[in-house]
Amino acid sequence: MDEYLNKGIKEIIAEFPEIEEVLNDYDIGCGPCEVGICQLKDIVAIHRLSEDQEQQLMARIAKAIYPDQDIQVPQVEKKAEAEVKRFAYSSPMKKLVDEHVLIKRWIALIPKVVENLDVESEKGRRLILDGIDMIRSYADKYHHAKEEEILFKYFDENTDILQVMHADHTRGRSLVKEMLVALDQKDPKTIAENLMAYRDLLTEHIRKEDEILFPWMDNQLSNHQVGELFSKFDAVDRQIDLSPDKYADFIDRLEKEFEKQEG
Ligand SMILES: [Fe+2]
Ligand SMILES: [Fe+2]
Numbered sequence: 001m002d003e004y005l006n007k008g009i010k011e012i013i014a015e016f017p018e019i020e021e022v023l024n025d026y027d028i029g030c031g032p033c034e035v036g037i038c039q040l041k042d043i044v045a046i047h048r049l050s051e052d053q054e055q056q057l058m059a060r061i062a063k064a065i066y067p068d069q070d071i072q073v074p075q076v077e078k079k080a081e082a083e084v085k086r087f088a089y090s091s092p093m094k095k096l097v098d099e100h101v102l103i104k105r106w107i108a109l110i111p112k113v114v115e116n117l118d119v120e121s122e123k124g125r126r127l128i129l130d131g132i133d134m135i136r137s138y139a140d141k142y143h144h145a146k147e148e149e150i151l152f153k154y155f156d157e158n159t160d161i162l163q164v165m166h167a168d169h170t171r172g173r174s175l176v177k178e179m180l181v182a183l184d185q186k187d188p189k190t191i192a193e194n195l196m197a198y199r200d201l202l203t204e205h206i207r208k209e210d211e212i213l214f215p216w217m218d219n220q221l222s223n224h225q226v227g228e229l230f231s232k233f234d235a236v237d238r239q240i241d242l243s244p245d246k247y248a249d250f251i252d253r254l255e256k257e258f259e260k261q262e263g
Pocket of ligand 2: 096100143144147206209
């Protein structure tokens with residue numbers, strides 16, 4: 001069984017497809033996850049399972065791999081450490097996760113923005129431009145730049161997972177470019193489609209980062225590197241010509257406006 005702990009979960013599922021169903025029972029959807037960086041031992045360390053659930057899950061996986069044997073379920077290495085880490089991001093990683101919160105609040109408003117889309121009036125165009133500014137300035141310049149220019153540099157950027165993350169950022173940028181062209185051409189259909197596509201893209205992207213990538217990265221980084229990241233993020237925040245509060249205000253205002261409309 002030990003040999004499987006260090007094997008990629010995707011590889012294990014390919015060999016024993018029934019394991020995918022076992023994982024689904026614990027709400028661990030490895031099958032459709034494109035990330036595919038996790039080894040079996042990471043699955044246990046990253047996902048928020050109780051100790052009992054972990055033991056049950058490992059027992060079922062062992063049974064699927066060795067149906068005819070009574071396998072002793074191995075204790076996952078460095079369990080105590082993993083237990084603490086899975087509930088607590090390092091402080092630089094927590095900063096990125098906290099920034100996701102505002103981006104997720106914006107994403108949650110997108111269907112309402114689309115419903116109210118108005119490319120003709122000054123007020124309608126202003127809202128679209130403010131939304132695009134939220135994406136370009138806060139989500140991209142302020143947040144994605146920290147990931148791409150600092151965090152990801154600590155890892156091998158040729159790995160599938162980082163290629164996927166970069167590709168998601170790039171796709172977000174091209175959706176925004178198309179929105180600006182569509183706004184110029186007063187084409188609400190393309191703006192609406194691109195806003196919704198951005199919403200789907202970022203929802204999945206943030207979920208991958210929060211639940212898989214960042215906990216995994218945290219496990220790989222040394223304490224020294226975590227400290228270094230913290231000060232590099234801090235330096236960027238101090239140097240960048242952008243006020244995060246402005247974007248928090250924009251989201252606050254928009255949430256209130258839509259609430260009023262509903263009420
Ligand atoms: Fe990202
Ligand atoms: Fe992110």
